[in-house]
Amino acid sequence: MHFADIERLLTDGxxxxxxxxxxxxxxxxxxxxxxxxxxxxVTLDAADTLSGDILxxxxxxxxxxxxxxxxxxxxxxxxxxxxxxxxxxxxxxxAPGLNKKLLGFMxxxxxxxxVLIAKDSENQKYLLGCDIRSAKFSGxxxxxxxxxxxxxxxxxxxxAYRAHSPYTYTGSVPLTPSTSA
Amino acid sequence: MWNDYFTLINVxxxxxxxxxxxxxxxxxxGLPVEKVQALFEDDFPxxxxxxxxxxxxxxxxxxxxxxxxxxxSFAPARRQVKRKT
Numbered sequence: 599m600h601f602a603d604i605e606r607l608l609t610d611g612x613x614x615x616x617x618x619x620x621x622x623x624x625x626x627x628x629x630x631x632x633x634x635x636x637x638x639x640v641t642l643d644a645a646d647t648l649s650g651d652i653l654x655x656x657x658x659x660x661x662x663x664x665x666x667x668x669x670x671x672x673x674x675x676x677x678x679x680x681x682x683x684x685x686x687x688x689x690x691x692x693a694p695g696l697n698k699k700l701l702g703f704m705x706x707x708x709x710x711x712x713v714l715i716a717k718d719s720e721n722q723k724y725l726l727g728c729d730i731r732s733a734k735f736s737g738x739x740x741x742x743x744x745x746x747x748x749x750x751x752x753x754x755x756x757x758a759y760r761a762h763s764p765y766t767y768t769g770s771v772p773l774t775p776s777t778s779a
Numbered sequence: 780m781w782n783d784y785f786t787l788i789n790v791x792x793x794x795x796x797x798x799x800x801x802x803x804x805x806x807x808x809g810l811p812v813e814k815v816q817a818l819f820e821d822d823f824p825x826x827x828x829x830x831x832x833x834x835x836x837x838x839x840x841x842x843x844x845x846x847x848x849x850x851x852s853f854a855p856a857r858r859q860v861k862r863k864t
Contacts, residue, residue, distance in 0.1 A: 622796070651824045653789070723798060770823065774793025774805070 600640050614719040617670045620662050621691055622771045626711035626732035628658035630778065633725070633769050648725060651769035652713070654776040660715070662773065663703070665691040666752070669740075672716045672724055674764050687726050687759045689716050689733070692740060694752040704753055708735045714757055715771055725767040726759035733759040780808045781815040784832030790825050797823065812836075 633648035654660065669692035678684045693700050711732030716724050726733035740754035792806040800818060803810060805825075816836055819826045828836070 653824065659790070659793070721798060768798055770798075770825070771796035772790055772825070773795060773802075774790045776790050778789040 599642075599645065602642060604642070612720060616668055616719045617665070617672060618717040618719065618721075619665055619667055619670075620717070621665060621670070621689065622660045622715040622773070623663055623707075624654065624658065624660040624713050626713050626727055628655050629653070629713055629727070630655045630776070632727075632729045633767065635728075635763075635765065646764075646766055648765045648767050648769065652715075652725065652767075652772070653778070654772055656778055657775050659772050659775040660713075663691065664693060666694050666750075669754075670716075672718065677760070684760060684762045685764050687724065687733075687761060687764055688736070689714055689726055689757045689759075690739070690754065691756075692752055692754045694750060696743065696751045696753070700753050704735075704738075704741075704755060710735070712757060714759070715767060723767040723771075725765065726757060728761065731760060733757045781810045781812045782808055784812060784829055784836060785815050785819060786827045786829055787825055788827045795825060797821075 629652060631650075631653040633650040633652060635648060636644050636646075639645040652660075671690050673686075673688040673690070675686040675688060676683060677686050693703075711727075712734065713725070713727030714733045716726065718724075734757065735755065736758035737756050738754045739756065741752070743749075743751050787805050790805075794802050794804050796802045797818065799821075800814065803814070803818070815826065819828060
């Protein structure tokens with residue numbers, strides 16, 4: 599690894615917080631091939647970037663889930679003891695409305711192995727899931743009808759993915775079903 | 780149309796999200812060829828180039844013949860050997 603100075607790294611001063619209003623999801627078992635983690639990276643940038651694309655099994659694609667603006671976030675939380683550090687990537691979303699489709703989504707995914715892709719306001723993507731570990735429904739906050747008329751109905755869901763390192767994803771998101779075997 | 784030059788492989792025609800390019804709908808024949816070509820050059824895994832695309836976008840120019848130059852060569856002057864008489 600070639601360490602280098604880390605200066606002010608804002609492109610044109612841009613640094614908007616928050617997440618995009620869509621996340622992409624799929625079942626972990628529907629993934630045919632995963633992007634690869636950096637091997638013996640030489641630079642700091644390379645130490646953070648996955649190579650390649652996520653490829654889905656035949657007939658499967660990734661799907662979109664809408665989330666309310668400023669009600670979703672991705673948290674990168676260091677965990678573990680000294681000598682065994684890792685990260686919890688916690689993706690929180692709030693899907694407005696309490697319709698059957700949303701409740702069905704929560705029912706269907708609560709014990710499933712998932713793969714998720716989250717995009718931040720600077721268009722950088724994060725992949726939650728790898729070939730050995732999936733993202734899991736880990737709870738939620740604010741799900742329900744709301745208590746007052748100026749509250750909101752909807753589902754607040756959180757997904758957790760435990761990884762040895764957080765990586766950014768530069769590959770594509772196939773929203774159309776795969777035809778490969 | 781882009782699909783004269785490229786073929787979508789391994790997925791059904793539909794939307795694919797790609798950083799720097801946004802959401803691309805490959806069921807739309809009106810996608811700009813330049814954009815699809817840039818994706819292809821970015822190692823996008825769902826595109827294959829057609830023979831027409833290869834000929835049109837990456838033409839192999841015939842090697843230009845070097846200009847003909849007449850090379851004049853002179854035979855070295857023979858050494859005059861005087862014969863003894």
